[in-house]
Amino acid sequence: MNTNTQDSAKPRTASFAQSSSEIVANNISKSYGAGPFAKQVVSNCSFSIESNKLTVMIGPSGCGKSTLIQLIAGFESPDKGKITMNGKPITGPGKDRLVLFQESALFPWMTTYDNIMYGPRARGEDNSEAAELAEFLLNKVGLEAFRDKYPQQLSGGMQRRAELARAMINKPEVMILDEPFRGLDNMSKELMWEYYAGLYEEDRNTNFFVTTDIDEAIFLADRLLIMTNLPTSTRAVIEIDIPRPRRIDDIGNNARANEIKKEVMTLLHEEAMKSFSGGSKAAADFLDAYSKRAG
Amino acid sequence: MTISKFTDKLFSRAALRGIVAIGIFMVFWEVGARSEEWFGHRFPFIGLVPPPTDVFVSWTGLIADPSYWQSWYMSFLRVFGGFMAAMIVGIPLGLLMAVNRTFYGMAFPSFEVLRPIPPLAWVPASIIFWPTQELSIAFVTFLGAFYTIVINVLGGAKSINKQFLQAAQSMGASQWDIFRRIVLPATLPSIVVGSAVGMGITWEVVVAAEMISGGGSSGGGAGGGLGFFIWSSYVGGSYEQIIVGMISIGIAGYISSELLRQLGGLLTPWLKTR
Numbered sequence: 077m078n079t080n081t082q083d084s085a086k087p088r089t090a091s092f093a094q095s096s097s098e099i100v101a102n103n104i105s106k107s108y109g110a111g112p113f114a115k116q117v118v119s120n121c122s123f124s125i126e127s128n129k130l131t132v133m134i135g136p137s138g139c140g141k142s143t144l145i146q147l148i149a150g151f152e153s154p155d156k157g158k159i160t161m162n163g164k165p166i167t168g169p170g171k172d173r174l175v176l177f178q179e180s181a182l183f184p185w186m187t188t189y190d191n192i193m194y195g196p197r198a199r200g201e202d203n204s205e206a207a208e209l210a211e212f213l214l215n216k217v218g219l220e221a222f223r224d225k226y227p228q229q230l231s232g233g234m235q236r237r238a239e240l241a242r243a244m245i246n247k248p249e250v251m252i253l254d255e256p257f258r259g260l261d262n263m264s265k266e267l268m269w270e271y272y273a274g275l276y277e278e279d280r281n282t283n284f285f286v287t288t289d290i291d292e293a294i295f296l297a298d299r300l301l302i303m304t305n306l307p308t309s310t311r312a313v314i315e316i317d318i319p320r321p322r323r324i325d326d327i328g329n330n331a332r333a334n335e336i337k338k339e340v341m342t343l344l345h346e347e348a349m350k351s352f353s354g355g356s357k358a359a360a361d362f363l364d365a366y367s368k369r370a371g
Numbered sequence: 372m373t374i375s376k377f378t379d380k381l382f383s384r385a386a387l388r389g390i391v392a393i394g395i396f397m398v399f400w401e402v403g404a405r406s407e408e409w410f411g412h413r414f415p416f417i418g419l420v421p422p423p424t425d426v427f428v429s430w431t432g433l434i435a436d437p438s439y440w441q442s443w444y445m446s447f448l449r450v451f452g453g454f455m456a457a458m459i460v461g462i463p464l465g466l467l468m469a470v471n472r473t474f475y476g477m478a479f480p481s482f483e484v485l486r487p488i489p490p491l492a493w494v495p496a497s498i499i500f501w502p503t504q505e506l507s508i509a510f511v512t513f514l515g516a517f518y519t520i521v522i523n524v525l526g527g528a529k530s531i532n533k534q535f536l537q538a539a540q541s542m543g544a545s546q547w548d549i550f551r552r553i554v555l556p557a558t559l560p561s562i563v564v565g566s567a568v569g570m571g572i573t574w575e576v577v578v579a580a581e582m583i584s585g586g587g588s589s590g591g592g593a594g595g596g597l598g599f600f601i602w603s604s605y606v607g608g609s610y611e612q613i614i615v616g617m618i619s620i621g622i623a624g625y626i627s628s629e630l631l632r633q634l635g636g637l638l639t640p641w642l643k644t645r
Contacts, residue, residue: 169541181534185556198544226641
């Protein structure tokens, strides 16, 4: 556990102390199945999630990013190689690394408030401090009016915000987000980008965000990890030096952003080309989309 | 305000449709049953059935008869007893099979072999096993609901979204907490559905069991249950009473299912919001 969290949490009930945690993956490999049916999903993959940065991982869909999340979160362990958090190997799931899944994992049978309070209650910390923090977070994500509603009564964007609050109440040192805004309509998606970037800019904790959306990646990232096609490894790392706070309106005209976008697309295009000969459907789709865009 | 008015309207219209449909059915039944009397030619099948007016007359005579209500009471008691036993044994068994792989491996094969045996095939064996006829009827009734409840609970608990479990795990929940606050509520809708289906089967089985075993330890007559009521009406040649018994079972089954639906709705309030 991080001792910083305790020290600076004292003065304000709802302060989110900045912790500095980093995760390093070293030469990890993972395959599923056995014998002739074994499929290697991750191969000799190394990358680091640097402390107090928003690291975004991008790669063609179906390239094994979700597997990497399972490994980092500790739900599964790599066949080879090592993943460490602050120098210590990851052995299982923990509240220091919270995952926001692709589809909403809000518990349908709990109201927004009960969902947010799940973590503290599960650990036997159902006290006034946790309740105060829950109120603060409800307010922060703009869901006070929906505290007693069930998840199905919330819109997609609200569900994502409720889920952010449910994760944040546990004061995770690293927040892991697996394509969290997939499936939202474009309007809510862009609102969520700004909203989420704002939350990050407030406390600058270590965040790890996985996506297939290039615009999303460039808008959010401090560091961008570009992954290869299956089996996954790290293809390139790009530092995104666009100043914060970032706004959706500005990013479209930002010359640097467009430059990075071109670079990223070239890299992903190469990856798609490689696996195209391997007959990947995802790669074919990407090539198709890319050719339309470039043409 | 406007919404409640709208639903009121909808409800009354739906209710009206139901009443009209039953009314039309009654008319056809009456005409068919009296076909020989009115047209000199008996319609096939329906011509042998007592007309609804006669059934109604016979029913009004029975309403003041305590032994008729005793039949209701006995059947309800058996259904309730068998059903509760099936819930008490079936829900934990289903959950245990879903949660524990070893136990699943041991219990599921025998369960699957026993499941296809119809509850009524157990009647002779249970008459031999159990000391009283009352217990044999209760046992057969229990079996009617038991398998359905177990299968539904097992299926529900096994199909829980993996991400719910992972989310709870990563927030530091203990195994017990995950079971109590994730697995149990996630399975609740399946438990409700399983119970509703199980309740229907229980009514089917109890009536048949009462017919076969002669209405229980009290030896027939009053206290024999609705199944025995129908059987003794048949033996006594009162065809109107057979129909009264059948309709009574329909109403009793409907009341049970409706109670269960209401209870299920209270237990799973989040499903109403869909």
